[in-house]
Amino acid sequence: MLNYSYVKCKDLTQAYDLLEKEEQVYPLAGGTDLIVGMRGGKFAAKIIVDIKDLPELKILEENDQGIVIGAAVTLNEIATFKPIIDHALVLAEGAHTVGSYPIRNRATLAGNICNASPAADTAAPLMVLNAQVKITGSHGKRTVSINEFFVGPGQNVLKKGELVESVLIPRPYPNGTGVYLKASRTGSVDLATVGVAVQSWDNKVQVAVGAVAATPVRAISVEKAVNENGEKDLARAASLARDDISPITDLRGSREYRYHMAEVLIRRGIEKVMEV
Amino acid sequence: MSEKMAISFTVNGNRETREVEVGHTLLKFIRDELHLTGTKSGCEIGECGACTVMLDGKPVNSCLVLAVEIDGKELLTIEGLTENGELDRIQKAFIDHAAFQCGYCTPGMIMSARALLERTANPTDEDINQALSGNLCRCGAYQEIREAVKAASKK
């Protein structure tokens, strides 16, 4: 049993007011990171602010701007939302690899990125889609590119009193295809040893990698080689990712294997999106 | 500190109002307060699926839901599948195919299977694998479980 107070929010204002005023206060979306973390002693929450049933956060729609994914939308909803499958398949694939079906019924995209694990499976896909994170709080709203959202393991740019309200997959959508390739120990319900998202945009590619650095990262060197220098040898291009990443050794894989797998998956990903 | 809150919900078709400890998970509440002990605990971190129940028609790991979160919601546990002592088709198929051994994972497994058949009437092996990958069975009844879920879908 855990020690905290629980507040079921009536609206967003109440949520960010609490976040602003109180200490050790945590928003609760799906709880699949938060509850595990509280039990394991990672989070010492005094107040839990339940935002999952706020209608304004449950928006999942396509509008002029693009695809809007509210902070309370679950990964299963994302993985089956037609506009996402049509225009942002890489995200549907990434979302689909998170945990198990019941986990994805609770887990949210916002929770996945706010938790800011370097291995978050939706992070790399969002990066290659140039997603924008809509942040709201007592001091107003702001938008941050997903590429600037992560600060370090478990850390993001949110300031005290701020919440992620939604994530936007902006128009224009990529007109090429995308793919998310995840290496893990079992290939089943497991955290990524390396996760690679590749998206083709016209005849260019964008590549992002998870679980290989303090945050999910773009493989800028690879992108440059392929997009600007016209590197045709994709294995060689992929090997440049070594300059963009700095993996560690942990229970899921060694630094060495991660370097290698990042290269392999990047090359495979690019081959896959370029074929189409 | 043990703060309590009143919640109203439906469990296996019955409306209930209860005071719950905000620090309790749904799993603990179901077992210790509702005394529905068919739902099992195997890890309490969402990895084993033994605690799977359906909340508003969707399977969830009850160890990762707070009891207070079910206010206004509909809960279905393994005990809710039998009607007047009659087993549902998945339970029958699990028996026919011996799709369990120790039976500890079975309630969670059956709940996940039920949720699958509600969304996919005729699942393929791949659908079954995907839907049940979060339910660990250390006894290794997976092959029989696949057969049972397939058979149940045809009934």
Added chain:
Amino acid sequence: MAELKTVGTSVQRKDAIEKVTGSAQFIEDRYMGPMLHAKMKKSTVAHGKIKNINIEKAKAHPGVKAVLTGKDYPNKIGLYLIDRDFLAIEKVRFWGEPVAVVAAVTEKAAAEAVELIEVEYDELPGVFDPRESMKDDAPIIHEDLGSYEIVPIFYPKPGTNIANHFKLRKGDVEKGFAEADVVIEKEYYVPQMQHVPIETHKAAVQWGLDGKLTVWSTAQSPNVVRQLLAKSFDIPMHKIRVISSYIGGGFGCKAGASVEGLVIPLAKMFPGYIVRIVFNREEDMQGTFTRQALFSKLKTGVRKDGRITALEYEMIWDGGAYTEYGVNIVRAAGYSSTGAYDIPNVKTDSYCVYTNNSIGGPVRGFGMCEMQWGIERQIEEIAKQLDIDPLEVRMINGMKKGSTTAAGQVVQDVDYHKCLKTVADQIGWGKKEGKFRGKGIAGLVKCPAQPSNAASSAIIRINEDGTAHVMIGATEMGQGMLTVISQIASEALNIPIDKIDIKVPDTDFTPYEWQSVGSRITYTCGTSVKRAAEDALGQIYRIAADLLETPQADLTFDGKMVYSTKDPEIKATIREIADSCKKCTGEGIAGPIIGRGSFVPTNMTNLDPETGQGNPGLFYCFGATGAEVEVDPETGVVTVLQLAAAIDAGQAVNPQLCKSQLHGGTIMGLSTALYEEVKFDKGVMLNRNFTDYKISTIDNTPHIESFIIETPETNGPYGARGIGEQPMIAVAPAVANAVCDALDIEFNTFPLTPEKVWKAIQDKK
């Protein structure tokens, strides 16, 4: 043999309805009355002297009823080597060892109080590799090894960390090597694994106001728990009642005594209360038995024609901090050290060595997975060097009727070759399917590892209406025991199975059973049930003969009626016989029918202390696994394309359940082959939850083609033998052999994780 009616059919499991409806009661599902919750304080060092334990703050914490430390427990505990304290006294020997226990009115209060206990340690140098631990200068983990009580079939070396040295000498190994054309020598390593039953260890204990102790436990073996607790706490056996409900998976970790004793002194302090302890997943992984790691060296001598002439096998087992049970695994692996092969000259040294890792103990296979890994891998090397098909090498050396085991025991009722051939045919042996694809086969044998006097017993009560209750002390942990035993009773009694009731054990009411381990219950308990049924049947005939005034020899029983074969009109219903037992004159004939049966092996012997020769096996069960894999050479990912398993069950009492075991064991084996390894850092268990200790899931479990071979076991009930553990044994080597075939790389350890396979490919380049 007369035609069988129930045995050999797939009747519905006795526990089926309860288990699919969630109404099956496991220990934690019982509401038992006013309860106290116990929680352990665990050591934060792997090896250290306890300088001081301060429990005052914990005791003062609201809701706390008591806090105990090691000195509150009078005696040690252990199955074979009594080396274990309930709570560490003076020193701790592994990280996470319990040093104190709290009882409180809520789990929360207990958990909070545990945090308030302060323990100071003087850390001692630890030893985490059994090979290091055997060295002269290694820190000694059990200074008092020489004074521990021990069953005299084990050979500890006081003053060292060696808890058991099992020696086996068969034939003349020097001569054997001299006869060989090729000698192969290799080292192998099998890491620790964990059973991870989905139900963790739990126990609830009540000290009655009348001084009677009741223990509800996840124990696989309630009678052994009773015996060990009686000894440790000086309580006569009739004052201890042990109840095992349904068990949510055992696989060995719930054998012997585990958590029960921890809470007994607490219960004694609060008579009438139930004191309960529930291990969480981390505690379960780190604080209960792990499979002992094995470092082994194998040397085989082979003639050009493929015949193995000599084997030298050295096994160094990581017994962990306590080896009360582990010493016997080391012994079993030693006396079985030729695996499924008939090898004339053998020299084996199997050492159980203390380290500061988690406690080693029994796991499905009881040493056979680890030991036969080396054998089944080395056969591949033999085949390669001699350029003979590895299946052929297995066929040439495989045991047949009349072969002798390493211990010199002659095996009967064997068709190992059929097992091998069956899986080989299934996977299309000999056909190479493409680059990076490979096939592998491995064989297995196992006998129950049990003392030669491990007994079973059964009581059958015939009710007034002719239905029956079967009472036995075996536990139901998924293996299907209740069903199989009922089938044997039904067959022997000639009473339909739905008229037979059977329940899980309660030592106050059910008769003695040594342990539900070693794949022995179908055979041992089955035999006693058969005998009990025959006893009851004898009584039915005797009463009927009296009642009908007809010679017994003329009577026959069809399950409902006893009638005369000479005149079918002379008959009595089972109800009439079982009920009043009266003649028409009103004179009684006999009281209620109670059949009794018991069993103790008569074919087992002790082993010679110097040569390990004798008869350690009650029966031998053979089998084989075949696998086809595809390896992604870039990522190292192994995909199992085909999996075939064959087991010689003698007689499958219930083919469906027999297959369940075959599949379940194969899946567990596959899981260890590909994923499972407990990782330690200086004794600290790193992957102690399911996030990082990964086991097979449904989506990475391929379809298994399974085959039951039936070479009847002469002395088994209806020809049956046990098969619960066996299907696991050959899986890891079969998969590894397939991977080696695919890549032409040797693997001498598993799991074959993507990273490990990739690394091996790199190393080869």
